[in-house]
Amino acid sequence: MAPATDDLPSAWPAAAALDDYLREVVVTLKQVVDQGIRHIQDEPASTDASIADCVEMLGVIMQGDVAEWVVEAR
Amino acid sequence: MSAFFEDAVELETSSKQDPEYQALLRRVLAIQADCEIGGPHLYVDEMLPGAPTRLDQLVVARTAAEEIDHFRKFARLAGDLGVDTSYILSRPNSERYVSAFRGSINTWQDFAVFGFLIDRVGRYQLEEFIGCTYKPLSRLLEHPSRVMDEEAGHIDYGTARTAELASAGAEQQERVQRSINFWYVTALDMFGKGNSTRAERFRYWGLKRRTNEEARQQYIREVTPLIQGMGLQVPDALAGRAFL
Numbered sequence: 401m402a403p404a405t406d407d408l409p410s411a412w413p414a415a416a417a418l419d420d421y422l423r424e425v426v427v428t429l430k431q432v433v434d435q436g437i438r439h440i441q442d443e444p445a446s447t448d449a450s451i452a453d454c455v456e457m458l459g460v461i462m463q464g465d466v467a468e469w470v471v472e473a474r
Numbered sequence: 475m476s477a478f479f480e481d482a483v484e485l486e487t488s489s490k491q492d493p494e495y496q497a498l499l500r501r502v503l504a505i506q507a508d509c510e511i512g513g514p515h516l517y518v519d520e521m522l523p524g525a526p527t528r529l530d531q532l533v534v535a536r537t538a539a540e541e542i543d544h545f546r547k548f549a550r551l552a553g554d555l556g557v558d559t560s561y562i563l564s565r566p567n568s569e570r571y572v573s574a575f576r577g578s579i580n581t582w583q584d585f586a587v588f589g590f591l592i593d594r595v596g597r598y599q600l601e602e603f604i605g606c607t608y609k610p611l612s613r614l615l616e617h618p619s620r621v622m623d624e625e626a627g628h629i630d631y632g633t634a635r636t637a638e639l640a641s642a643g644a645e646q647q648e649r650v651q652r653s654i655n656f657w658y659v660t661a662l663d664m665f666g667k668g669n670s671t672r673a674e675r676f677r678y679w680g681l682k683r684r685t686n687e688e689a690r691q692q693y694i695r696e697v698t699p700l701i702q703g704m705g706l707q708v709p710d711a712l713a714g715r716a717f718l
Contacts, residue, residue, distance in 0.1 A: 409489040415553025418560065422546040429539040436532045447528050454535035458518050461542055464564030 417470035422461075429457055479679045483608050485554055495679045496555075498672075499608055502681055503552040505571045507559045509596065510545040512575030514538040515567050517588070520580045533631060534585070540624040547621065551610055573716070574660045583639055583646075587653040589632015591661045591697065597625050598665075598689050607680030633700065640704040651706050658697075659714045665690040667717045 436450030483491060488499070518538050525531040549559040570576050574592055579585050600622060606612045615622055639650045666673055668687040676682040684692070694711060701708045712718070 407486045407489065409485070409554070410556050412553040412556055412558045414558070414560065415550060418553070419546055419550045422542060422549075426539050426543040426546065429535065429542075433532045433536045433539065436535075437529065440528055440532075444528065447532075451522070451528065451531050451535070454532070455522055458514070458522065458535065458538055461563070462515060462518055464560075464562075466560035466563055 414466070414470045418466060421469045425457060425461060429454060432457070478677065479607060481607055481680075485610055488555060488608070492679075494675065495681075498676055498679055498681055499611075500552065500555055500557050502676065503548055503555070503611070504557060504559055504562070506599070507545050507548040507552060508562045508571045509575065509599070510541050510548060511562060512567070512570045512572065513541045513588070513593075515570075516575060516577065517579040517585055520578065521582070521585045524580075524582070525585070526582055530582075537589075537628055537631070540628070544621050544624070547614055551614070554610070572664060574657075574664055581649070581653070582635075583649045583653040584657070586632050586635035586639060587650065587657045589628050590636040590700075591632075591654070591657045592664070593625060593628040593632060594697065595661045595664045595693065597622070597629060598693055600625065602682040602684065602689075606682070637704045640706055647705065650704075654701060654706055655709050658701075658709045661693070661697075662690055662711060663715055663717045665693065665717075 432450050432453045436447045436454075439446040439450075479495070483495075488496065491499075514537075517534065521534045522531060522538070525534050545562075549562075552559050567576050567578065574595075579588060600615050603611050604615050636650060636654075639646050641647075666686040668685075668690075670686055673682065673686050677685070698708050
């Protein structure tokens with residue numbers, strides 16, 4: 401039986417939006433890492449580009465500007 | 475009858491629990507989220523560009539991605555309970571809940587030993603929640619758990635790199651020993667005070683299983699032969715400690 405919705409605590413309003421945003425970033429980051437590893441022997445310049453992409457994406461996350469990421473949910 | 479709380483609490487029944495239970499649950503989720511994202515904040519700036527090889531750089535990036543994903547999962551559990559953890563993503567390292575995450579990692583030795591020793595403490599902390607009374611938290615970590623598997627990968631990588639550095643000549647070994655000296659003490663302190671009353675309340679409510687001291691002693695028994703096996707000295711377990 402589904403729980404009555406009035407039993408649920410009030411979720412933080414941006415919880416789902418932040419979850420979606422970070423999930424997408426993580427998936428993309430892992431794809432970029434995999435691509436970098438695939439070309440590490442035959443195409444080091446491509447691997448360097450992957451590393452640069454990782455630096456850029458992780459830089460955004462490390463800055464932590466959540467309001468900008470989930471602006472539509474607020 | 476057990477003297478400990480043993481109910482199976484779901485999100486739907488969480489708001490009906492004792493206020494102390496709710497407060498401790500919110501607190502532990504916020505701290506865990508802080509620890510997950512605290513790692514990348516320590517090492518991404520310096521180690522992503524500074525790792526010794528391209529492969530190591532990519533491993534740093536993947537490790538950070540996995541920790542961000544762990545943060546996401548704990549932040550979602552907290553968010554479902556109404557806790558806003560967004561401040562954790564932008565707070566300075568100096569304000570992290572756990573002192574191990576308050577500095578920065580600037581050397582490859584420290585990155586390796588961090589994985590070897592500190593991620594291992596992280597595994598102990600996560601193990602506390604397996605079978606805990608808040609079932610959404612327990613389910614996240616019960617086998618098969620992506621979070622636990624990824625943490626095990628970080629520990630293995632850190633252990634392998636530490637062993638590699640320790641066997642790369644006297645100079646490297648001395649550097650690694652310095653890192654071990656620092657992070658070992660930090661790791662032991664991460665288990666908290668041996669007589670912590672708050673830790674006992676976590677146990678009472680079924681949100682943790684072991685006492686701080688039990689977990690710390692298990693950890694010491696686990697890492698001692700590993701450190702010795704690398705030809706390194708195990709530091710004094712009491713010297714320089716903040717929490718006894």
